Amino acid sequence: MENVAKDDTSFGEGLLLRVGLNDNKAGMKGLDKEKINKIIMEASKGSKFYENELKKDQQVNKRIEKMLELKNKITDQHIMKAQLQVDKIAMELDQRRDLSCTIVHIDMDAFYAAVEMRDNPDLRDKPIAVGSLSMLSTSNYHARRYGVRAAMPGFIAKKLCPHLVIVPLNFQKYKEESKKVREILVEYDPHFMPMGLDEAYLNITEHLEERKNWDEEKRRHLIPTYSSALNDEQEHPQSTSLVKSVVFGTSAEDVVEEIRFRVEQKTGLTASAGIAPNTMLAKMCSDQNKPNGQYRIPPERDAVMNFIKDLAIRKVPGIGKVTEKMLKALGIVTCTDLYQQRALISLLFSETSWRNFLEISLGLGSTHLERDGERKSMSTERTFNEISATEQYSLCKELCSDLAEDLKKEGLKARTVTLKLKNVNFEVKTRATTVMSAISTEEEIFAVAKDLLRWEMESVAPLPLRLRLMGIRVSGFLNEEEKKYQQKSIVNFLESGKQVSASRFFSRKSTDENLPKASESFFNKKRAISQKASQGLSLNESSKKLNLQDTGLVPLVDQAKDNECQIFICPVCFEEHQSSTLEAFNRHIDKCLAGTLEKDDGEMANIGISWENTIDKPVEREKQRM
Template identity: 40%
Template sequence: MESSKTTEDHTRSLLTRLAGPSTNKAGLQSVDKEKVNKIIYEVSKGSAFFENEVKRDAAVTEKINSMLSNYEKIKTQDLTADLVIVDTQLIELDQTRDLSQHICHIDMDAFYASVEERDRPELKSKPMAVGSLGMLTTANYEARKYGVRSAMPGYIAMRLCPQLIIVPNDFAKYTEVSGQIRRIFEKYDPDFSPMSLDEYVSTSELTVEAVIEQIRDEIFRETGLTASAGIAANKMLAKICSDINKPNGQYLLPNDRYAIMEFIAKLPVRKVSVFALKHETVCKSSVASRLLTGQIYIVLGYDISGIGRVTERILEALEVKTCGDIYTQRGILYKLLSPINFGFLLRVYLGIGSTKIESDGARKSISVERTFSTLSKEEDLYNKLKEIAMKLADDLKEENLKCKTITIKLKMPSFQTVTRSKTICRYIQTGHDIFKYDAELPVSLRLMGLRASSFISSDDTQNMGLKRFFSSIPPSEMTSPSKKAKTYPASQENELDRDGVDLIKITTNDDYACPVCTHVLKNIDNTQFNAHIDICLNTVELKTILTTQRSAIMPFSSTVIGHEIQHLSHAYLIFLRPSTTFSSSRKSCSVSGTNEPQHSPSPKLTTATGSSSLLNYFGNSSRQNPG
């Protein structure tokens, strides 16, 4: 029977995929998932989105199959030696267990929807969701009975529940309520308000549970909203526990090794999500607090990861359904998964998670993206991108950040998504062949986005200018100029330009080849020359990264792209016209969502990633080909 699982399994996984990411949320347990999934399937069948999901599902299937064939081989092997290694690892991990404190995760129930209900009580008894017909952000519990949930397109929700009321998002309002809640927490946090601390906590008779109840109660009195809480020994467990008695309830998992192991063993892997505190985000509905011997530290914001649809499928194929199964299958998992993923699973199995409140806040990237009804005209696309770039530039300015890397993201009407990124100094130094842009190739897009990352201090920007450019690029590499150089003139107040461009001294009026576009500029003086360089640097038409860098990986069916980059304030404006038919030949990644930023607050992330990646590679290959 194992071998005859073909189309049936296929549709099943597809149905699950289409059902969306949040099918296990509170309030959804009682719905007839089969039926709901079927309706979702019927409604979306044939759409571009659907077709794209089919592809992605197939990719996961393929990956699983290759894993399974490996699995078959390994099954017959003697894993004794491996088990010794794994069990040693388990013992070591167990010794890191920290049961010295309680950590509590407080989660607002259906936050946006609850706010709307509070303001319009008549909605309480009716199925209601917040969002638009395009996409819902959340649904109240009445609506969840019909299978309506967050991240579901509104029009599909309407099929599931025709009487559904959809209320538009009102983020300003939610932010305000977040502020209210936050102020409540501040009262409990000694760092914010030491005075009121005694008022609430020093009555040491109060149990942890009582304190949390009190906090939830106060939230309710203050905002009219309910919250749920999980109290446990670490962040991971606290997060999981907060879901158990949702809505408007709390759950305490005792700080006892046995209790924890019992609890986790029965837990379906999909329930695992890991709560890690990151930079402070006000407009979120989750709050974590830590109770430590009479003190409470409140931290807002989160960074949550977990085991999602894909990982669940992979694990299921490896016969791991509950966290307890991780132990049973540990030998296989050790052989098949990357060390990082495997280590994560071991910690899950042991119920070990981070207990730190490292509010290591530095944010790593800022992005802006917009979906729109399909645009095809170059001009429209350009304008849209310009808007996005302006917005991103504003955001950067607001955060007082400068970036080194810009990533553009494009989504075709087919939902195929491509991203292209460039770090500025490299971009300038490398001086990609400039591409004479080819025949008009209108491409349609449904989304464009820009992301800024690799933030740099202004010191770093000093050495990235033309000097460096000049010194490292042989003139022969420069090619023809952008036809459009003057169409998109440089923006006036361009800080990055100022920082990045050193003026070039030319002593005599002469012919001079522009290093960027290689045009020979006749008889110009310093000022004119510099002006020209400015324009060229601001608007460079690249031979597309797509052709030069990706052709080896992704076969292109037709001609490619004009690609322009324009400085716009802090941001770069990138314009591309890719061919519509990228065929991704990539294999999908392995088990992910396994990232609880462990201990060490911020030791070189890049290094960590790099080396683990290598470790991974070597580790896997040596283990997977054992003889």
């Protein structure tokens, strides 16, 4: 291990945070961390995975250097002033602490691996992982004793555990099992919030109130058992079914035990659970007694603070390896450290980030499960061995179908489609398109996503697009008011004298009186100013007609001319721009976005850094689970 550290003096420790053993994860405690990390580093070196992780780590190092440079400029006076401001906010947050809800986080144990072991008993006592030599999605608890984990390349896992069995992914099977679990959860909270296939949040506060009035029979569940009986005629044992029953109590612990019992009876799979006053704490609790266990934090402030006190920051949902390294550079390892350094953090991080850290250090989290229009996004992704272009399109359509099904269940329509790609060099790209008319069906989502995928294929032509992961995310959901006025607003925005070259997004006309006044005043004023400024300019009559299905941006067509002219509305500055090609307009958007980002950074306080992206956001997906 010392040799590794010497070879990688400038980044060794940080690189180990990225690729090494994370012993904060369930099933990883008590392992020989130094031995495992040495094997990982030796197996990784020279691989594309290693080079990509090294590149990312060096980028994080540059952020840390800037942060520490700024830290050196901070005076005691700055700290004292910041301390007063942050303490005032902390006091207000603490006074608003809500301990009235009972939130439950259900987390299936090693879900994909558990399904495979159930269906193939020969695998039950073997270390197995689900995925491929390129990347693993999860591992069972036997494999975790060797340091094998999710999001680890299979070829490295094989070095840690040579007799590891790697089972290919079977998402259709996992989705069917997930559906069975959800059918149970909905009985306890009709508005429960699923997170991927293998976990969910429930608010059982109302259920607990109702349950107090339930008699024993309503809380009774049958347990089918089997015994051997002697068949007199055939003179050999024969199985006969018996039925026993169990009655669960009315407390929160009893309810969660009942849920876990029913899940195991229905699927043959175990689940762990956390019970707490908010979602953040509930998720951390579900990891306490894995596998097949549960843990509760009582709804008391002292109990919450005692739980948080010595908790490693890496155990907090949303804090990943990047944030962990940045905080560690400031000497922050536990949630107590996070609170003690609250003034310094407020000077080094953006307001959104340091407020989030402050809430974490106080054990505060959401008690509201976002549903329907409140939800920000919905996504799914797959990891796979390298596949052909045809197979990439097929997978893209399958992902769009999954999302369309989820959107239909929740009655949502989205404006933005994002394509996430990870190539064989482990480089990640995201490409997004926002359409003017919200979409929800498989055909609509795929029409946008396949164009994004095609553009990426063309960008590397004549070479093939070599991928190892693909994901689709939809966002920008309509709220109820927007659903009501969406179509009318868009058509009015284009005005009666103009039309769109592709009509699939616009099916009918509308009148001014049906429009929301806010939309009229904002967009029409913007357009009026732009039109006035451009009077007298000759329109480019030779510009090509733009197919709206190839972009989320809407060209306006001047009907007074025999030939069409492309006038684009910039989604950033909302100004009209004449362009002969889409590429020219895209260059304007790039500049506009860059200017916006520079402006946002420039508006930070005299002492502060704006880097929202340093907070590792939870991956939205059919996720790769530990």
